[in-house]
Amino acid sequence: MSESRGSGMPLRDYRVHRYVNAFCPLCHEESPDRPLAEVQRLSGWLAVRDGRVWLERGCATHGLVRTLYDESPEILTYLEQWTAPTKVHGPDTTGNFKPVPSAYEDGLPQMQTQHTCILLEDLLDHCNLKCPTCFAESSPALASVAPLESVLASIDTRLSRENGRIDVLMLSGGEPTLYPWLEELLDAVTARPIVRILINTNGLRIAQDDAFIELLRRHRERVEVYLQYDGESAEASIHHRGADIRRFKERAIERLSAAGVFTTLTMTAKLGVNDDEIGHVIKRALDTPYVGGVTIQPVFGSGRGSGIDPLDRLTHTGVLARLEGQTGGQVTWRDLTALPCSHPHCCSVGYLLRDDADEWRSLTSLIGHDRLKEWLDLEPDLLANRIADDTIPAAMKSIVKDSLLDLLSEQSSLSHPSMASIWKDICANCDLGIGTLATLATSRLPGQRERLRSLLGERVLRVTVKPFMDMNTMIEERLTQCCVHVATVNAETDAHQCAPFCAVQAWAPLSRTRISTATGRPTTGSRS
Amino acid sequence: MSDPTLDPRIVPLDDGPPTATSASAATPFDPLRLCIFATVALLGWLLGPIALAFFAALGAVGYARARRAGLLRSKCLLGDTRIVLAYLVGLVALAIAALIIGFGPWRIT
Ligand code: SF4
Ligand code: SF4
Ligand SMILES: [Zn+2]
Ligand SMILES: [Zn+2]
Numbered sequence: 347m348s349e350s351r352g353s354g355m356p357l358r359d360y361r362v363h364r365y366v367n368a369f370c371p372l373c374h375e376e377s378p379d380r381p382l383a384e385v386q387r388l389s390g391w392l393a394v395r396d397g398r399v400w401l402e403r404g405c406a407t408h409g410l411v412r413t414l415y416d417e418s419p420e421i422l423t424y425l426e427q428w429t430a431p432t433k434v435h436g437p438d439t440t441g442n443f444k445p446v447p448s449a450y451e452d453g454l455p456q457m458q459t460q461h462t463c464i465l466l467e468d469l470l471d472h473c474n475l476k477c478p479t480c481f482a483e484s485s486p487a488l489a490s491v492a493p494l495e496s497v498l499a500s501i502d503t504r505l506s507r508e509n510g511r512i513d514v515l516m517l518s519g520g521e522p523t524l525y526p527w528l529e530e531l532l533d534a535v536t537a538r539p540i541v542r543i544l545i546n547t548n549g550l551r552i553a554q555d556d557a558f559i560e561l562l563r564r565h566r567e568r569v570e571v572y573l574q575y576d577g578e579s580a581e582a583s584i585h586h587r588g589a590d591i592r593r594f595k596e597r598a599i600e601r602l603s604a605a606g607v608f609t610t611l612t613m614t615a616k617l618g619v620n621d622d623e624i625g626h627v628i629k630r631a632l633d634t635p636y637v638g639g640v641t642i643q644p645v646f647g648s649g650r651g652s653g654i655d656p657l658d659r660l661t662h663t664g665v666l667a668r669l670e671g672q673t674g675g676q677v678t679w680r681d682l683t684a685l686p687c688s689h690p691h692c693c694s695v696g697y698l699l700r701d702d703a704d705e706w707r708s709l710t711s712l713i714g715h716d717r718l719k720e721w722l723d724l725e726p727d728l729l730a731n732r733i734a735d736d737t738i739p740a741a742m743k744s745i746v747k748d749s750l751l752d753l754l755s756e757q758s759s760l761s762h763p764s765m766a767s768i769w770k771d772i773c774a775n776c777d778l779g780i781g782t783l784a785t786l787a788t789s790r791l792p793g794q795r796e797r798l799r800s801l802l803g804e805r806v807l808r809v810t811v812k813p814f815m816d817m818n819t820m821i822e823e824r825l826t827q828c829c830v831h832v833a834t835v836n837a838e839t840d841a842h843q844c845a846p847f848c849a850v851q852a853w854a855p856l857s858r859t860r861i862s863t864a865t866g867r868p869t870t871g872s873r874s
Numbered sequence: 875m876s877d878p879t880l881d882p883r884i885v886p887l888d889d890g891p892p893t894a895t896s897a898s899a900a901t902p903f904d905p906l907r908l909c910i911f912a913t914v915a916l917l918g919w920l921l922g923p924i925a926l927a928f929f930a931a932l933g934a935v936g937y938a939r940a941r942r943a944g945l946l947r948s949k950c951l952l953g954d955t956r957i958v959l960a961y962l963v964g965l966v967a968l969a970i971a972a973l974i975i976g977f978g979p980w981r982i983t
Contacts, residue, residue: 353903371883372881372883372884402885408881408884409884409885409887410884410885410887411883411884411885412883412884412885413883656883657882657883818883
């Protein structure tokens with residue numbers, strides 16, 4: 347009695363990279379306004395297939411739903427090595443163990459694993475542009491402005507939950523430079539224990555208003571500008587901003603640079619529109635004094651119509667992979683590491699330093715990946731070996747590690763006094779060749795601070811890639827470890843609280859609790 | 875909203891995770907290579923040094939070509955293609971020596 351034996355089960359055509367909880371983009375599109383308690387968390391995985399990473403989740407209504415998550419499994423795996431211990435957070439509502447996303451209706455829940463690195467305050471909903479891809483859905487027509495006292499109350503609430511210090515405060519909107527009480531706000535926040543204040547702007551007012559540039563210059567020790575800059579082509583400008591506004595951008599950059607205000611160019615990059623201009627934006631930043639940073643954000647689909655193909659889009663690792671070709675090898679993905687505080691898929695960062703020979707070199711290439719990891723304490727074994735052969739004294743090691751963690755965190759401001767010691771450590775511990783920097787960093791003579799500022803402005807560039815999530819790429823673990831929190835107001839209690847940026851952008855019920863929308867009054871057009 | 879059943883993000887069932895039905899339909903694996911190995915061993919046993927000389931020479935020529943084409947490292951355990959070449963040439967010499975004077979497994983009795 348013989349029975350023919352089958353061949354058994356074949357292998358799947360993909361490798362599971364990681365199991366995740368995700369959400370169904372089709373259900374979301376069918377009713378984007380559904381109460382958060384009805385949003386289903388779905389089982390899923392990140393699958394590596396055909397050299398790409400796909401997010402697949404099972405929806406009871408739509409079955410298996412597959413979207414592109416990232417373009418390079420190799421780079422994604424590389425990024426995942428850069429994780430560090432996270433910081434304690436203060437939940438907004440004690441005992442809030444509700445699931446994601448409804449938990450965020452009551453602010454940061456208990457099950458959050460990172461504190462607030464960046465607190466984002468939306469000052470107002472309206473804007474002097476009407477960008478087709480605007481995630482704030484701002485337009486000249488929407489006109490609600492958060493009262494100054496509400497914004498300050500929100501900031502003070504966060505300060506109380508962050509043990510008396512906020513690393514980064516980002517003023518956003520709408521267009522924050524149109525906020526009628528911006529001057530009063532800047533005076534008030536610079537008087538508080540906030541390390542770094544960023545203004546997220548389209549630059550129109552900066553390009554035109556001399557008094558405004560003066561205001562920024564006055565606060566430039568603490569205030570930096572995040573300027574939208576989408577590349578050199580008219581096409582990019584028209585696609586992302588609805589008009590060719592390049593000459594305003596150029597004027598804004600010139601004026602900020604001349605005023606010595608540290609500026610970061612933020613580029614919204616989209617496949618087929620300006621994904622080939624990333625190198626140009628980096629070059630522009632390298633060449634311009636006081637442009638201390640470049641942030642590249644692959645366009646994401648929350649907010650106004652995006653026209654993104656969820657199966658073929660620009661992603662985090664796609665941006666990283668494009669760096670080498672577009673910068674003539676000057677910057678490669680190995681020059682960046684994941685930002686160690688948020689989830690490694692959320693942000694990558696790299697520093698470029700111009701040495702005394704006038705060459706731009708990256709921090710990772712100067713220090714080496716292994717030594718960097720060792721200093722960050724990411725590789726305990728390596729560290730143990732090192733301690734055995736005792737090359738670096740333990741005290742020095744901990745100084746260097748803390749400095750690096752600071753440097754790789756969002757809090758780091760190129761102009762902040764604590765940076766001097768960071769540069770000192772780096773310069774003293776790895777033959778950077780930035781001799782002048784080291785000399786300046788060590789000296790505490792009055793007047794040297796300004797020279798240090800200008801030296802940093804000319805010789806340091808931070809490159810970051812920030813891939814925000816929309817419903818096609820949303821996974822729960824990133825929200826849980828999110829460190830970019832948007833100020834919101836509890837719909838029932840009116841308490842000030844906050845929630846992960848990606849969640850607030852994606853889910854309409856959360857978006858309505860943004861401080862500008864929740865506390866906003868229509869503008870009267872007059873300044874108080 | 876367009877008909878969601880047509881959305882390209884939805885993976886049709888027969889394209890999704892493989893199921894048992896699609897599994898048994900697949901042709902069983904053909905272990906052809908195992909037969910080839912056995913045949914090569916048979917030839918080696920029958921032809922002795924002649925087979926060794928032939929295959930080693932074949933390998934040497936192959937690797938010499940590959941190296942000229944730019945292959946510096948081989949997946950071969952020896953790594954550097956120069957070492958692989960030296961090894962193969964050594965094998966040819968060994969085979970010729972065995973044919974002429976007879977030694978080792980092919981001792982002329
Ligand atoms: S993206 Fe910025 S500049 Fe454009 S409409 Fe939105 S708020 Fe205004
Ligand atoms: S805002 Fe989004 S992408 Fe950024 S850290 Fe939070 S979850 Fe990650
Ligand atoms: Zn669904
Ligand atoms: Zn952070």
